Each structure stands twice: as C-alpha cells, then as structure tokens.
Amino acid sequence: MKEKLKVGVYGITGCAGCLLTVLYEECFKELIELVDLKAFPLVRSDTYKGNFDYIFIEGTVCFDEDIIVLNKLRKRTKYIVALGACSCTGGVPTIKNFLDQEKTLKLVYPAHNELKEEDPTPINKHIKVDYYLPQCPPSKKEIVSFIRCIAKGEVWKDYNDPVCVECRSKGNPCLLDQNKICLGPITLGGCGALCPSNDVICYGCRGPFKDANLDAYTNMLKKMGYNKKEMHDKMRTFSGLQFRDQEGGKTWLEK
Amino acid sequence: MQKILLKENLNELIKTWIKKYEIIAPVKESKISRFKKINSPNEIYDCLLTDIPAKTHFMPEGETLLEHKDKKTIEIEGKIKKTILFGLRKCDLNAIQVVDKVMFDKNYINKRKNTTLVGFFCENPDKYCFCNSMELQDFYDLYFYPQGKNYIISIGSKKGEELVKHLPELKKEIKIPNPKNFKKLNTLDIEKYYRDERWKADVRKCLSCTACTAYCPTCNCFDIKELINSDIKTIQSKRFHSSCMSKNFSLVAGGKSFRDSRTSRFKHFVFHKVLYFKKQKGRPMCIGCGRCLRVCPTKIDWVNTINKMNRKPLFNFSRFSFKKLKETNK
Incomplete structure (x- = not known):
C-alpha cells in the first residue's frame, strides 16, 4: 500500500x-x-x-x-x-x-x-x-x-472553456437574450452553469476566461442599452483585477 | 406508397403507438422547446422549429461510453426501448442522415436502430430558415403532409410501414412540395471567398460562446472525460459536447493550438458546414435550419456575409497569388 x-x-x-x-x-x-x-x-x-x-x-x-x-x-x-x-x-x-x-x-x-x-x-x-x-x-x-x-496520482486538468459552453449544451434559455448582463461568455466555466440554469445571471466568480472577446462583449452590452458603470459593477464583483489585466493595465476598466 | 388519415384521428393513432413504443416529441419547457418523452398526445407542442435539436436523444450529455476496472475495459452499449421520434422537420431528418455518415460507435448505432423517424411537413418556417438552398433529400420512415382535412402519410421504410398498416391507401400519389423559405444562400461554391476581408466583421462580433455548435443538429463533435469513482479503482469515460469554436478544441500536447485565431475557427466552422463535408461525403453538412443564426447572442449572420461576397466578389490580392503571377510571367 x-x-x-x-x-x-x-x-x-x-x-x-x-x-x-x-x-x-x-x-x-x-x-x-x-x-x-x-x-x-x-x-x-x-x-x-x-x-x-x-x-x-x-x-x-x-x-x-x-x-x-x-x-x-x-x-x-x-x-x-x-x-x-x-x-x-x-x-x-x-x-x-x-x-x-x-x-x-x-x-x-x-x-x-x-x-x-x-x-x-x-x-x-x-x-x-x-x-x-x-x-x-x-x-x-x-x-x-x-x-x-x-x-x-493522475494529472489534474483545468477546465478551459467559458461558462456558455456548459450552459448551452444543457439547453438553458440565454439570459443575454432577455436583456440581462450575464458574464457567462467572459467567465471560466466548469461549474456546470449553476447560476444560469437557475435563471440567475453569471457573476463571474470563477474568474475570467483567457480567450474571451471582451471588445465584442462590451459592444453587445452597449447595444443592449447598458452604460459602463453598470457593466463594471458586475465585472468587479469577483475578478475586477483580472479583467483589468486582461485588457492590458488600467486602460479598460478605468475608461 | 402513401396513406391517408383524417386530421381528427391523429391523436388516436398516437395513443395506439404509446402502448408499444416510447414516443419522443417536441415539448415546451421553461421557455424553450425540446424533444422529450411524452405520455399523452396533448403534451405535444406545435412549434415552428424546436430550439434544441433531436441530436440530444442520440447523444445525451455525460453519457458513459467505457468503464475501466482492473486493467480491463468494458464497452457500454446504449440500450433503449423501441422509440418513435415524432414531429421532426425536413431539416431535422436530414440532420440525422448527416450524423449517420459520421458516427460509428456502438452506442449511437444501437440507439439509431431502435428509433423510427416520423417527420412532419413544415407549415410555418422561421425567418432564419434557408433549407431549400442546401440540397435536402427525402429521408424518413414516415412523413406527414397536411392537405385539407387529411394528412397524407408518405412511407419511406419498412419500419415506418409497420406503424400505419391499418390505414387506407391513397390511390393517386401526391408530390410533396418543399417548405417555404424567406432566406436564401446564393451559392454553395464558397472556396474562393476564404481570403475575403469581409469575414472579419463577423468574427469581431463572435464571443466564442459556442451556442451555434451546441444548437446545430449536425454538430457531433465530442470530448471524452475520464471520471474517477469513489473507490479510486473504476474509471468511467464519459462523452460531453465539444465545440470547434473554442480554442481548447484543437489544443495538443505542448500547449499548441492549431486554430489559434478566432477568425480561422469561425471560417473553418462555416467552410466545413458548406464546402468541406460536401467534398468528402457528397452533400453539404449544413441543412439550413438557421438555428445558429437564431441563437447567436450577437446576431452574426454568415449566410448574409456569403451572399454579400457573392454579389460583389473582390479580386484576391493576397501575397501568395501575387508571387505565382510573377513566377508565371517570367
């Protein structure tokens, strides 16, 4: 043994x-x-x-x-x-x-x-x-x-896809279509899309997804009629520092 | 061969099926329509096109494929009762035909053998549908077409014939028309558009949320994950949906990803659906249901993009072709 x-x-x-x-x-x-x-x-x-x-x-x-x-x-x-x-x-x-x-x-x-x-x-x-x-x-x-x-003694593999992947394959209705700020597309998944499955938006508690398209995401929210403050409030809840780093220094969140 | 049935008698017909078969039909559940087992014909939801395609019946999330124990591997066969998939549209039926050409594992084939496909004519197509542009074929066990007070039932196989043995036969065969479309894909020959700059406008909007592939009825790529049981001796290999829109999909040992940029991933998705699959198997993979366009959160419309390129093709100034020109001139 x-x-x-x-x-x-x-x-x-x-x-x-x-x-x-x-x-x-x-x-x-x-x-x-x-x-x-x-x-x-x-x-x-x-x-x-x-x-x-x-x-x-x-x-x-x-x-x-x-x-x-x-x-x-x-x-x-x-x-x-x-x-x-x-x-x-x-x-x-x-x-x-x-x-x-x-x-x-x-x-x-x-x-x-x-x-x-x-x-x-x-x-x-x-x-x-x-x-x-x-x-x-x-x-x-x-x-x-x-x-x-x-x-x-196996090798541990990190989950490396956004929350949306699990959420979509579960067949949940998309919360972005209902005009809510869901952080799913820019957040690392692996949780089994726990919150969106229960009709609650994703708050990004698993941290940012490295390959996320932040420009497309912010543009989409602007079209939905949200301003920057509302957007930042959601993003800063759990991983504001990481989202700031992702866009290079302080430029993005302070904009 | 075609048979005829009064519209009022459809519910009774389904009731007789329920006694022998398990019936899976479109059901509306928490704002979303999907294929699910029903116990009475009243549960069937008459929708335009189900949000979630029928592929979840053949390939459910987290299905166990293999079990490893004491250096032995057991293949687990997906056994199901005799099932009827009811209410498939023409596009859904063709999607199953496409997936049949690709999937060869025991699990899938067993489920497919025990399933009878019952199609239904698409009376009110969605605004995103473009199925008439995609060379669809007649593929079904049974196909219902409403005409006046009756349903005309076309029979495509022996499996289907068994279900409607007792019904009267139609003397004059009727040709069933194609469903209406509001959208059109102008060309299937899109090879020359690969280097077009206009793809970039689409890709700039892409979130890589993989909704298009999760909802596509022909997307069958999967990932196998090994999960350790509590006694740490048995390990189960499970199948999960995987998507080519994610960078992780083409990741290999050493951390190299073959499709690193979002542009190449997006283009490969479109080109595989329309062009590459046709080269390999003789028909386009895309069946024109328009689910990818409907479900996209940023409303990327690659069909429109191709149509634009078709209307105004750009001359290709890429470096590669320039060099070739110079060489040939010499």
Missing part, C-alpha cells in the same frame, strides 16, 4: 465559506479516506509541525500578516492549491482596489486606524500556486474529483 498524501487545509483573510464547503460530507469523507488530513485549524486544535504534500489555502491577502503566513506555508509543502474565488482571483475584497482606500478603511473600521493594510490581491501575487479550484464557494464535485485525482 502506498503511503497516503499529507494534506493541510488553511485559511487567510476570508469568510471561511470555502473551508466549510470542504466540511460537507461528500468532500470530508474523501479527505479522511483517501488522503491523510494532517492539519485543519478550523476543526482541529492539535498542531502538526512536519511537511505537507498538498496545502489548500482559502482567502485573500489583505494584511501584511497574511504574506508571512503564506511564505511559511509555501516552505512546508510540495504543492499549493488555491481554494475558492478569493485565493484564485482575489474575490470580493478586491473591490476595494477600485474605491477610495482611506474612506473605506474609516467606514469599515472606524476605531482601528493602526491596521497595516495591503491592497487586496490573490495569493498568486505573493507565492507560487500550483493548482486552482475557483468558484464562490468552490464546487463540491470539483473538490472531490481533485482529491481523487491526486490520490490516484
């Missing part, structure tokens, strides 16, 4: 929703049976000081302490897995990058002006990340198949 992989699940600044997803029966069963769960600070109080094979990390880098934690974890493991939208693309906290920094700090923490803040960034700006499991919260199916995949 092969020795089981040593796995840890950690979180930095975030809502802990992704860690809770791992605690669902489907995922947690796989974690206990297929791999050796060494550390999980959310549910285990004992401390493990050895090295890991895989570490799952949830959350965005928002404070200088987060960077220290990340660098320490990186030295102790072979592979880092970014878990959830926050660690993959920055998630909701990155909205702060597009607002007045001081105002927001005073608004949210009126009494704590001594906080040392960083600009909210995804973890791959600070350490090397090997695998990404995006989505907010991450899909249980994907976590389960990822754990099975590493336990068997």
